[in-house]
Amino acid sequence: MTAFRAWFDGRSLREKRLILVMLGLAVLTILWAGIVRPVRDGLSSARERHADAVVRLGTTESAIDAIRAAGRRVPLTGSLADALRAQAESAGFVLATLDERTGERVHTSIQAARPAALSRWIADLEGSGVLVDSATWHDNGDGSVSADLVVRARVS
Structure with a gap:
């Protein structure tokens, strides 16, 4: 250490200042690269x-909810046509037609709906005891689809 001190004392004032600045910048660089960045x-x-x-947890919880909901059988209250109309209105869909083919099946059509909302509604229908026998979707060309559905009540 005394050799370094003697070497440092042998430098001019300008050299001492430059060495101190260099050592300060070296310390800052080491702190930055060794601590802050890592x-x-x-x-x-x-x-x-x-x-x-969080994303994995959300998808797992929704899968668990879907599994639990699949095991529940919800009986329909009232006629199938009334239940379908009520669920369409609560989801914000306007049913263009609603024809009861027999006591078990109902044919309905929707003129314009967003595809994601319509598929979510169909999934909700199946969770509430209404099964979709057939579904035909047609692209309206404006980002919406029209759909023809034939549904029936789930037999408990």
């Missing part, structure tokens, strides 16, 4: 893993 990268990685875990 910690920031670790936090970013932890945030990504957390977001992935």
Whole structure:
């Protein structure tokens, strides 16, 4: 250490200042590269893993809910046509036609609906005791679809 001190004392004032600035910048660089960046990268990685875990949890919970709902058999209250009309109105769909073919089956059509909302509604129908025998969708060309459905009540 005394050799370094003697070497440092032998420098001019300008050289001493430059050496001190160089050592300060070296310390800052080491702190930045050795502590700040790894910690920031670790936090970013932890945030990504957390977001992935939240998404996986949500999909798992929805799958569990779907499995639990599949086991429940909900009887219809009233006629099939009335139940279908009520569920369509609550979902915001306008039924263009609603014909009871027999006591067991109902034919209905919807002129315009968003595909995602319509498929969600059909899934909700099946969860509430109405089974879809056939469904025909046609593209309206404006991002919506029209649908013809034949549904029947689930036999408990």
